[in-house]
Amino acid sequence: MSAATMEAPGEQLDTWWFDVGPLQAIPVRGARIVRTPRRDIAVFRTANDEVFALDNRCPHKGGPLSEGIVHGRKVACPLHNWIIDLETGQATGADKGCTRSFPVKLENGRVYLDMGVAAAP
C-alpha cells in the first residue's frame, strides 16, 4: 500500500465515523463486537451509557475481552481475570500490558466507530 493511501483516513478524519448500530443493541454493563477486516473490536457500554472500544484481545493471552464482566470503567478478562481499563486498554493492578483502544462516540443514541483508525494496521 502506498504512503498516500495510508494517509487518506487522516486527511478526512470526519468522514470516517461509521455508524455501527444503536446503543440499545449493547447490553448495559456489557459488550458486542464489531467485525472489521483487520480485527474484531469490542464495543463496551457501561452502567451509565458510556461507550468504549478496544481490540478484542486481552494483552495477556488474547482472551476475548467482549465476553468479560464489565464493572466501572473496567472489564475482567474471561480467561484469567486480568482487569483491563476500558479507557486506556491498560492492564490494571500488578499485571502489565496494554490493548489498543479505538475512537468511538455516541450521538443521538447511535454508536460510531472511527474506521479510519480501526481499519489502519
Next chain:
Amino acid sequence: MTQAAGSPRRKLVVLGNGMAAGRVLEELFARAPERYDVTVFGAEPRVNYDRIMLSPVLAGDKSFEDIVVHDDAWYRRHAVDLRRGETVVGIDRTARTVRTQAGALEAYDALVIAVGSRPILIPVPGHDLPGVVTFRDLDDVNAMLAASARGGNAVVIGGGLLGLEAAAGLALRGMTTTVIHLMPTLMERQLDPNAAYLLQKAIEKRGIEILTSANTSAILGDGKVEAVRLDDGRTLPADLVVMAVGIRPHVALAKDAGLEVRRGVVVDDFLRTSDPRIFAVGECVEHRGNCYGLVAPLYEMARTLAASLAGDATAAGYTGSALSTKLKVTGVDLFSAGDFSEGDERDEIVLRDPARGVYKRVVLRDNRIVGAVLYGDTADGSWYFDLLKKGTDVASLRDTLIFGQAYQGGGVLDPKAAVAALSDDAEICGCNGVCKGVITRAIVAKGLSSLDDVRAQTKASASCGQCTSKVEALLAATLGEGYAGSARKPLCKCVDLTHEEVRGFILSKALKSLPATMQELGWKTSCGCPTCRPALNYYLLCAWPGEYRDDAQSRFINERVHANIQKDGTFSVVPRMWGGLTTPAELRAIADVAERFKIPTVKVTGGQRIDLLGVRKEDLPAVWAELNAAGMVSGQAYAKGLRTVKTCVGSEWCRFGTQDSTGLGVKLERFLCGSWTPHKVKLAVSGCPRNCAEATVKDFGVVCVESGYDLHIGGAAGLHVRATELLGHVETEEEAIEHIAAAMQLYREQAAYLDRVYKWVEKTGMEKIRAAIVDDPENRRSLFERFKRSQRAVQRDPWAERAAGREANEFTPLAVLTPVRRRMAAE
C-alpha cells in the same frame, strides 16, 4: 449602555413568551431599556410565568398568581406590546415580517425565536382520546385538576422528572396513580440505579404504583380514556392519562423559514441562527450539538443574547452549560449533576447511610469532580456543582470530600483515630440508635471481645451492618492489645459484611434487587465488582425464586451464554446424557452437528458424556437447535449448578449390582438439573460398594447395597481429593431423592458463593447437616418443598430458549464491516 439620543428605535419581535423570552427581555431592559420597540407573541393566553413551578401548582402548594414572573404592569412599564394568545405561523425573511394565525403581519429589525419545545406524544392507538394530556403549560395543569376533582385512576406514562412530579401531584389530589416507565429504573438519565432505587421506594411510599420495564401498547376507551394496555397484556384502568415521555424542540417555524435546523434551531455562540437578523434561545435551539431541557442553560443563553441585542460587542459568547437536576416532589431530596457514568474505586467516592436512606456519590476524573448523585441529603449539591463547574482540583479534599463542605479544613483522620475522637454520645449504629458510650461500657463491663458479642449485647451493627467497621475500631481502641481482630472475611472490598451476613440480611430485610442490597447494606462502591456481583446475583436468585430477575451481566461468560469458553474464544457444547446413557439416534445427531458445523474436536469427558469443542459463538444457537431437535438439552457443563450424575450399569446388567443405579442416577439428574448452586455440583450412583461410578469423591454420592442406599456427601477429586462422609442410609429410591434434594437445598441456602459442597460440610460440621436432614423429617420435608419450588422457576432448557431467539444479540456481532474499495472518486 444607554443608546445615543435621537437614533431611531429598532423593532424587536419575540416569538414565544416562555421562560427564555422572559429572561431575555429582563436582561435586555437592564442593559438597554430604550433601544427597541418590543412586540412579544405568546401562544398561551396569559402573561409570563415560571413554568417549572407548574408542579407545585398541580400539587396545591402554589397558585397561578404565585408563579407569575411578569404581570401586566411590567409589560406596561417597559412598553412591551404583548400579543397573548396569538400564534405565529410564518416568518418572511425577505420582507422581515412575521405572520400570525389570524393573519396579522408584524415587521422586525431583529427577531428572537423562543418557542420552546413540544411534549412528545407516543403514537399508540388511542393517544388522541379525550382524557389524554401532556404536562407542559397551565392548560395541561387545569385539565389535570379538573380530572382529579372527579377522582378515579390516573396513569402517568414516563418515569422521568416531569412524570414523577405529575404523579406526585395527582396522588396528592386523591387519584389512584400509577407510573409506567419503559426503562428498568426511574429517571435513568439523571440517576444511577442506587439513587433510583431509593427514589422508587420514596415514591411508592406515597401510594403511587410504579411499573418499570413496562411498555404501553394502546390507550383504550370509547369516546374518552378508560384504560391503558401494556405490551405484556396487562390492562390498567384510567380516567386520566398523562404522557410525559420527553420533549422535542419546536423547529417547524424556523425550518419553514429556511433556517438551518437539525435537532433544534442551530445557533452559534452568540445565539445567531443562519440568518444574522434572527436569533433563537431556550429549548428550541441546538448549540454545539446539544439541546437542553432545563432552565439553567437558557438563563446563560439569555445573558449572552441580551448583550448581543444591546450591541455589546465585547460580551463573551455562550459556550454550553453543565447541568444539574433536582426533583420538585416535597419530601424527596435528590440532586444529580454532570457525568456520573460508572466510576470505580479509584475515581469515585460513595457514602451510604442505610438508616437515614442517604446515598451520595461523587465521581472524579484526574482529581476533578465530573459528576455527583445525592439522595436523601442534598445540602452539598450546589457545593459539588460549583467545584464541578470550576474544575477545581480536589486532591487535597479527597478524604473528606464526601462528608460535605462543613467538614472541610480539618486534618485527615484515620478511621480508628476518628472513632476514638468521638464523644460518648455520638451515634455509632443508626439503625438501633446505639451510641459510642453504650458500646464501650458494654465491652468493659461485660468483657466482650468480639463483634458478635457486641451485636448480641448492644444491638450495634446487628441490623444493616453498615457500622461494622466502626464497631470493630471501637473494640480495637477499647481492648488495645487484647483485641485479636476478627477472623471475619468480608465478602469483598466493596462491603464490610461476610457472605453469611449478607445472605442473612437479604432474607431478614427482604432485599430483592442488586441496588436494594447494595444500598441497605452500605456497599462502598456504586455497583460492585466481579467478586460481589455474581455472589449477590446468586444469593438473590436463591432467596427469591421466580421473583428476582437474574442479572446476566453479573454472571461469568459461561453462565451468560450457556456454553464453556475456550482458550481461543470459541466455545464447547456438552449436551446432557442422562446418567451417562445415550442412544444411537443421539449419537447420530451429535455426529451430524459436528460435521455440519465443522466442530474440530469431539471428546468423551470425565463426566460420562460428550463434549463438542471449538464451536464458534455465532453458531451456538443453531447447534443447540439441532441438538434440541434430537431431544437433547443443555448439560450445564458451564454452570454453578448440577453438572453430571455418573452411574454404573447396576442391577440391570452387572452380576454384582444390588439396585438400579443407572435408573436412580437418571431420576436424580432429571430432578436436580437446572438449579443454581453456590458452586458446581456433581453426583454419582454406584450399584454396589465396588463403586465403579466413583460416588465417594462426588459432592453427593449414592452407593447401593442389598438393604437400600448409602447416601454420601462432601467428596471431591479436583484441586483437593477428599472422600465423602456418610450422611445416612435409606431403603427406597424416593427417600434417597428426597434426602439428596433436601441436602442440596440446605447447601444452596447456607453455603458461601464459590464454596464447593465439601467446603461447606467442613465449615458446618457433619453433625449439624445430619441433624437437619436425617434426624428431622419435618425439616427435610420443608427443604425438599423449597427445592421443588425453586426448580419450577428454572427447569426450562436454556438452549431451547436461545435457539428460539432469546438474547439473540448475545450471539451476533453488533456490526460486520467488510472492505470496500476506497477512493472511488479518484478512479
